[in-house]
Amino acid sequence: MAVLGSKVAEELFPNESPIGSISLLIRRLSVQVIGVLGERGGAIGRKYLDDRIVIPITTLMRRILNEERYITLIRVRTSAPLKETAENIRALLRRNHGLSGSKPDDFRIRTAEEVLKYLMVVSGTLIIFLGTSGVICLLVGGFILANLFYLSINERRKEIGIKRAFGTREKDIFRFFLLEIVVTTIFGGILGILLALIGGFVLEHFGNIPMVFSYKVWSIVFILSLLVGLISGMRLAMRAAKIAPILAIRG
Numbered sequence: 001m002a003v004l005g006s007k008v009a010e011e012l013f014p015n016e017s018p019i020g021s022i023s024l025l026i027r028r029l030s031v032q033v034i035g036v037l038g039e040r041g042g043a044i045g046r047k048y049l050d051d052r053i054v055i056p057i058t059t060l061m062r063r064i065l066n067e068e069r070y071i072t073l074i075r076v077r078t079s080a081p082l083k084e085t086a087e088n089i090r091a092l093l094r095r096n097h098g099l100s101g102s103k104p105d106d107f108r109i110r111t112a113e114e115v116l117k118y119l120m121v122v123s124g125t126l127i128i129f130l131g132t133s134g135v136i137c138l139l140v141g142g143f144i145l146a147n148l149f150y151l152s153i154n155e156r157r158k159e160i161g162i163k164r165a166f167g168t169r170e171k172d173i174f175r176f177f178l179l180e181i182v183v184t185t186i187f188g189g190i191l192g193i194l195l196a197l198i199g200g201f202v203l204e205h206f207g208n209i210p211m212v213f214s215y216k217v218w219s220i221v222f223i224l225s226l227l228v229g230l231i232s233g234m235r236l237a238m239r240a241a242k243i244a245p246i247l248a249i250r251g
Contacts, residue, residue, distance in 0.1 A: 001059075002031040006039040007050035029063050031055060086111050138228050141188075146232040149181060153240045164245035174241035178230075181237065185229025189222045 002024060009018050018024075018033040025031075040049040057074075078085050086109055093107050094100075153160075160173060200211040 001034050001056060002026070003035040003037060003054040004033055005037050005050035005052040005054075008053060009033075009036045026053065026055070027064055029059075031059075082111055082113065138224065141225075142228045142232040145181075145185070145229055146236065149177070149233045149236045152180075153177070153236055157243060160240055160243050161245045164243070170241040173243075174237050177237035177240050178233065181229050181233035182226065185226050188229070189225040192221065192225065193218055 004012070004018055004024075012018065012024070013021065019035060021033045023030075024033055037050065037052075037054070076085070076089070090105070090109055093109075094105065097106055099105065163173065164170075197213070200213060204211045
C-alpha cells in the first residue's frame with residue numbers, strides 16, 4: 001500500500017485517479033495506491049513538499065531497505081501534549097534499548113519546541129549578520145558616491161564658473177547638482193532591485209529555494225539608497241554652489 005503526494009500523483013497519473021492502481025513500482029516492489037495527500041506547496045530548502053510517497057514502515061524496512069532492527073529517524077505527529085508525549089517515547093525507547101538507572105540515552109528526541117528555539121537562534125543570527133552587512137554596504141556605497149560626486153564637481157569647475165559669471169544663482173547650481181545626485185541614486189536603487197530579482201529567480205529555479213519578495217522591503221531599500229545619496233552629495237552640492245566664478249574659470 002502507498003499514499004502519493006499530489007505532485008507525484010499528477011505526474012504519474014495525469015488523466016486518471018491513481019487510487020486502486022497496482023502498477024506503481026518502488027525498487028521492483030509493486031504497491032497499490034490507496035490515497036493522495038493534499039497539496040502542501042514548498043518550504044525552505046525544498047521547492048515542493050508534494051513529491052513523496054508514503055508506505056508502511058514495515059514494508060520499507062523489510063522489502064526495500066532489507067533491515068528489521070535499526071531505524072535512523074522517525075517523525076511523530078500527535079495532538080497529545082508535547083512534553084508528555086516526548087517523555088512517553090523516551091521511556092519506551094529506554095526500556096526497549098535496555099537502558100536503566102542513570103545510563104545515558106543512546107538516541108535523541110527533538111520536539112517542535114527545540115526546533116523552534118533553534119530556528120529563532122538561527123534567524124536572529126541571520127538578521128544581525130544581514131543588518132551588519134547592510135550597514136557596511138550603505139557606508140561603502142555612500143563613500144563611493146561622495147568620491148564620484150567630488151571628482152565630477154572638480155572636473156566641471158570651469159563650467160560652474162562660467163554659469164555663475166552669466167548670472168546663475170548659487171541655489172540654482174545647488175539644485176542642479178542635487179538633482180543629478182538624486183537621479184544617480186534612483187538608477188542605482190532600480191539596478192539593485194533588478195539584481196535582487198535576478199538572484200531570487202536563480203535561487204528559486206536552480207537552488208530549489210522558495211523566494212518571497214516584499215514591496216515594503218523594496219520601498220525601504222529604495223528610500224535608504226536615496227537617503228545615502230542625499231547625505232553623501234548634499235555637502236558637495238553646497239560646495240559646488242559656493243565656488244567663486246573667477247577662481248573656477250582660472251582653474
